Amino acid sequence: xxxxxxxxxxxxxxxxxxxxxxxxxxxxxxxxxxxxxxxxxxxxxxxxxxxxxxxxxxxxxxxxxxxxxxxxxxxxxxxxxxxxxxxxxxxxxxxxxxxxxxxxxxxxxxxxxxxxxxxxxxxxxxxxxxxxxxxxxxxxxxxxxxxxxxxxxxxxxxxxxxxxxxxxxxxxxxxxxxxxxxxxxxxxxxxxxxxxxxxxxxxxxxxxxxxxxxxxxxxxxxxxxxxxxxxxxxxxxxxxxxxxxxxxxxxxxxxxxxxxxxxxxxxxxxxxxxxx
Amino acid sequence: xxxxxxxxxxxxxxxxxxxxxxxxxxxxxxxxxxxxxxxxxxxxxxxxxxxxxxxxxxxxxxxxxxxxxxxxxxxxxxxxxxxxxxxxxxxxxxxxxxxxxxxxxxxxxxxxxxxxxxxxxxxxxxxxxxxxxxxxxxxxxxxxxxxxxxxxxxxxxxxxxxxxxxxxxxxxxxxxxxxxxxxxxxxxxxxxxxxxxxxxxxxxxxxxxxxxxxxxxxxxxxxxxxxxxxxxxxxxxxxxxxxxxxxxxxxxxxxxxxxxxxxxxxxxxxxxxxxxxxxxxxxxxxxxxxxxxxxxxxxxxxxxxxxxxxxxxxxxxxxxxxxxxxxxxxxxxxxxxxxxxxxxxxxxxxxxxxxxxxxxxxxxxxxxxxxxxxxxxxxxxxxxxxxxxxxxxxxxxxxxxxxxxxxxxxxxxxxxxxxxxxxxxxxxxxxxxxxxxxxx
Numbered sequence: 001x002x003x004x005x006x007x008x009x010x011x012x013x014x015x016x017x018x019x020x021x022x023x024x025x026x027x028x029x030x031x032x033x034x035x036x037x038x039x040x041x042x043x044x045x046x047x048x049x050x051x052x053x054x055x056x057x058x059x060x061x062x063x064x065x066x067x068x069x070x071x072x073x074x075x076x077x078x079x080x081x082x083x084x085x086x087x088x089x090x091x092x093x094x095x096x097x098x099x100x101x102x103x104x105x106x107x108x109x110x111x112x113x114x115x116x117x118x119x120x121x122x123x124x125x126x127x128x129x130x131x132x133x134x135x136x137x138x139x140x141x142x143x144x145x146x147x148x149x150x151x152x153x154x155x156x157x158x159x160x161x162x163x164x165x166x167x168x169x170x171x172x173x174x175x176x177x178x179x180x181x182x183x184x185x186x187x188x189x190x191x192x193x194x195x196x197x198x199x200x201x202x203x204x205x206x207x208x209x210x211x212x213x214x215x216x217x218x219x220x221x222x223x224x225x226x227x228x229x230x231x232x233x234x235x236x237x238x239x240x241x242x243x244x245x246x247x248x249x250x251x252x253x254x255x256x257x258x259x260x261x262x263x264x265x266x267x268x269x270x271x272x273x274x275x276x
Numbered sequence: 277x278x279x280x281x282x283x284x285x286x287x288x289x290x291x292x293x294x295x296x297x298x299x300x301x302x303x304x305x306x307x308x309x310x311x312x313x314x315x316x317x318x319x320x321x322x323x324x325x326x327x328x329x330x331x332x333x334x335x336x337x338x339x340x341x342x343x344x345x346x347x348x349x350x351x352x353x354x355x356x357x358x359x360x361x362x363x364x365x366x367x368x369x370x371x372x373x374x375x376x377x378x379x380x381x382x383x384x385x386x387x388x389x390x391x392x393x394x395x396x397x398x399x400x401x402x403x404x405x406x407x408x409x410x411x412x413x414x415x416x417x418x419x420x421x422x423x424x425x426x427x428x429x430x431x432x433x434x435x436x437x438x439x440x441x442x443x444x445x446x447x448x449x450x451x452x453x454x455x456x457x458x459x460x461x462x463x464x465x466x467x468x469x470x471x472x473x474x475x476x477x478x479x480x481x482x483x484x485x486x487x488x489x490x491x492x493x494x495x496x497x498x499x500x501x502x503x504x505x506x507x508x509x510x511x512x513x514x515x516x517x518x519x520x521x522x523x524x525x526x527x528x529x530x531x532x533x534x535x536x537x538x539x540x541x542x543x544x545x546x547x548x549x550x551x552x553x554x555x556x557x558x559x560x561x562x563x564x565x566x567x568x569x570x571x572x573x574x575x576x577x578x579x580x581x582x583x584x585x586x587x588x589x590x591x592x593x594x595x596x597x598x599x600x601x602x603x604x605x606x607x608x609x610x611x612x613x614x615x616x617x618x619x620x621x622x623x624x625x626x627x628x629x630x631x632x633x634x635x636x637x638x639x640x641x642x643x644x645x646x647x648x649x650x651x652x653x654x655x656x657x658x659x660x661x662x663x664x665x666x667x668x669x670x671x672x673x674x675x676x677x678x679x680x681x682x683x684x685x686x687x688x689x690x691x692x693x694x695x696x697x698x699x700x701x702x703x704x705x706x707x708x709x710x711x712x713x714x715x716x
Contacts, residue, residue: 040528040532043528065320125353128351128354216339217346217350221335228339232311233311234343235340235524236342236523237523238312238313238527239527239547
């Protein structure tokens with residue numbers, strides 16, 4: 001009896017999980033479906049779910065009008081570059097805060113987080129002027145710098161949380177064996193925190209990939225990533241949903257594939273520490 | 277071996293140095309534009325310009341209208357110099373020209389024939405008689421209607437309908453059980469969305485945004501009559517969820533055969549008559565925007581224009597591009613490649629004297645009549661201190677227009693009463709105008 005109840009409960013929870021998953025995924029699914037419709041069908045009411053005239057025309061138009069690979073490469077370099085630099089800065093910072101805290105550490109952490117509370121548009125003009133004066137407008141380096149700085153508080157916070165879960169005794173044992181701080185960081189701390197670092201890396205990469213405010217405002221053509229590519233298909237005058245959906249599908253495809261293959265790491269990282 | 281490598285490297289370096297002056301002669305223009313059909317066509321035809329001007333390269337930055345507006349404003353205000361040619365609307369041209377943000381286009385060649393530009397459009401992009409932008413395409417608004425539904429209902433659309441006729445016809449043509457609505461109008465909040473339509477409608481009712489002393493006028497009877505008729509008409513004969521509908525939503529509804537009438541931009545005429553996109557392509561008639569018998573029709577005036585920002589260091593090349601894109605030669609180029617129906621409309625007098633165009637575009641005559649009847653300097657019955665038909669060309673208008681648009685959209689959805697929406701609109705506008713120093 002108990003076994004049956006357990007099976008029923010498992011079935012119900014599984015179904016509920018699938019349902020929630022489907023609801024969350026539905027907008028993405030709808031976008032992918034719209035990318036295979038004609039503009040008229042993409043806008044039609046009532047909407048057709050699967051029974052419509054499937055076409056690849058939108059992908060052909062997008063390919064013809066825009067240089068997808070150029071934008072995708074920019075996205076990869078900007079998101080990858082900003083993530084790696086943020087990690088290089090954040091790992092020692094989080095280590096210091098987790099294992100050698102001072103009485104100001106908590107204040108410092110909160111102050112770092114508070115910088116994320118400022119709406120980006122509030123500092124658009126000063127940042128734009130700095131970029132103009134340093135010749136950084138429409139440059140990948142400039143975007144890497146601004147996205148790295150923008151995401152740094154989150155990266156430090158995440159790593160700090162993961163590092164806090166690692167017992168200090170292990171690091172002390174390493175020190176007793178004569179490990180320097182550098183060796184302790186690279187050979188002891190980092191391997192233990194791999195799931196946490198991996199999930200921080202992935203999350204930060206996704207955040208940087210999706211970032212639209214700075215990338216739209218600080219790039220024109222040379223450094224323009226996929227966010228600019230998507231924005232070029234939106235219009236208040238004219239039917240564009242199908243083409244916009246095709247552009248968006250192409251833009252999210254790499255990150256969707258990355259997320260799919262790294263989901264185990266991502267989940268492990270996000271739940272790291274919770275089961276300890 | 278080392279010597280050989282050194283020689284090769286040295287030769288490559290010298291070759292690179294020798295080739296530098298050639299590369300330096302190339303000018304690259306960065307052009308910011310919007311994602312509209314005519315602009316996309318222009319991008320596809322850029323090779324014609326670069327073939328004629330081999331020393332000039334062109335890079336396009338295409339963005340959604342509002343994103344582009346913010347992006348370009350930031351760049352021009354900070355003199356970022358990221359763009360050499362901008363696509364801007366008639367709203368921005370006079371404001372930016374007065375701030376010296378734009379290069380005056382007073383050195384256009386004789387071949388360009390600036391006098392051929394439609395006078396109303398030329399006025400809209402000029403300050404004190406000097407052009408600050410060259411119109412790429414112009415538009416007004418008009419009434420598009422379903423000839424089959426009108427015939428079935430025994431109705432005849434006049435060339436210049438009155439609001440009374442339109443309201444009455446919309447009610448008669450509504451068949452909610454069949455999913456057909458008498459009229460589709462903009463309801464989505466925004467200064468360029470519902471307020472473009474409602475300001476034009478209010479003009480025909482004799483309303484105005486401000487009196488001669490910049491005092492907001494939403495507490496007057498004209499605005500009340502406008503909003504009352506609009507809300508009642510849409511509730512009785514409009515589609516459900518109309519407060520979320522903008523140009524695109526109404527275009528989709530009309531093309532799907534769900535609207536008997538649609539009053540919107542003249543540029544829509546080519547979309548609704550295109551059999552590829554429209555189920556009712558062969559059943560569409562055109563008439564002027566409605567009037568209230570006060571001498572003003574409810575039509576607006578808008579043009580997308582090309583301008584050179586004051587920060588550009590490539591003014592000469594940018595001028596060449598603008599002359600190419602907005603000249604008569606470009607019209608011929610589009611006609612030869614894609615047919616006369618696809619040429620950018622509403623900017624040149626000569627186009628409306630071209631028999632081939634008139635034959636290919638059945639809506640041409642009404643487009644011209646609509647543009648001609650709109651007067652940005654005298655948009656409504658009473659005098660006004662501002663320029664602009666469906667907007668007031670002051671920097672504060674974008675914010676105020678959107679706030680008022682939100683109130684009127686709420687009235688349409690039923691979230692606010694008409695009187696309350698008007699009171700809120702008056703208060704918001706007064707507050708912003710006081711803050712900006714127009715009134716005390």
